[in-house]
Amino acid sequence: MTTRIELTVNGRGRSVDVEPHHTLLEMLRDDLALTGTKECCLVGECGACTVIVDGESVDSCLMLGVEADGAAITTVEGLASGDRLDPLQEAFLETGAAQCGFCIPGQLVSARALLDDVPHPTRTQIEEGLAGNLCRCAGYEQIMEAVELAAARHGAADPAPHPRAVTTDVASTPDAKVAPQ
């Protein structure tokens, strides 16, 4: 039996019929077609599925979709504004932080949550802030450099760039659909 929930994803109001046992990760990928968020370890160890829920980064594989009722969520797709990349995305490109790229959406989202909380983190704070995001290519050095670069240039992103406080019309949700069994 599905439950109808309403939430804000990347600034846009969405309404989704979700199965109780489907995770937020499944809901984002399968119901909302936001496949930037990656499925990997499914036990909260790798961080590939990291998204921001009401201002806090979480592993979306460990949260039920129904628990997101009323929440404001930012996925990697919500970092850029139109054609303008998030400063972190620019910095990741410049330092060559993405190798195979699979972990990068999670790394970016965790880094965004970190910089929103601590605009100019120390190296130790960056290491701790990204400790929940594994990179099998071991491109950690470039990832750390990218976060330092973005922080040095911008620190916190522009005022209110994220849709956490944005309220939108939840009626305009044509592509939400019933989740498959």
Place this chain on the structure above:
Amino acid sequence: MRTFDYERPDMLADALALMADADGAARPLAGGTDLIIRIRDGSIRPRTVVDVKGIAEFSRDIRIEDGWLRIGARTTMTDLLRDERIRRDYAALAEAAAYVGSVQIRNRATLAGNICNASPAADTAPALLALEARVVAVGQRGRRVIPLDDFFVRSGVTTLAPGELVEAIEMPVRSGRRGSVHARRTRRRGHDLASVTLAVTIDEDGVTRVSYGSVGPRPVLAIDDTGLLADPAAADDAVRGRLDELFAAAAPSPTSMRASPEYRLAMLRVMGLRAVQDARKRIAS
């Protein structure tokens, strides 16, 4: 993941009724960082998942009430780290909470969930034991208070009655000075389960509480009221000897893949001495 009924009651009475009606097949959901993993791997198969996050009594706050610092059931590890009183007066708990998982885990994982899960390696358990924590449990028969040392039984098992839920965890607000320290040994820095966890509190009246986990089926609390451990002038050898007596209940599993029993016991002694020394410094500063 197997399906289940999801309920998110607003009223405590409704939550307790759901827990009772399911006859053992209901599981409470707070942060979900242990529960979702166990449902997915099939090790538990709840018929009903009762999300407690809508219940007013299960607050997400930390407040002082009748001489106790009360931590509501929905309070996360991140919430603990942000609380000035916890960082100042319950430093061992703040240090333990900072070690739990990663940022993403700490943003969801609750203190109540950490103790209800009753892992022998639970990061917060030794700190809470050394800080004299107690559990406020609520069931259809009413509320009761359980000293934390009477709460843990063995891995995954507590003295909560069927259908009972943890509403809050409380620690005494003390007038006297106390130094508290948490220490942890893992295979690698960062996101890993503990091979040894340990917490020490030293009070100005000379009582020292030593609590240790991950070296047996449940975390252990041992108390030194001889004043020896609290004495800055005590010889290290005498402190080691006294600690060895307090560590008598340590019985690490020989089958654990994280560390051998010999390693854990050796590290327990080293960490114990250092933590006692650090706690003395804290009470003096």
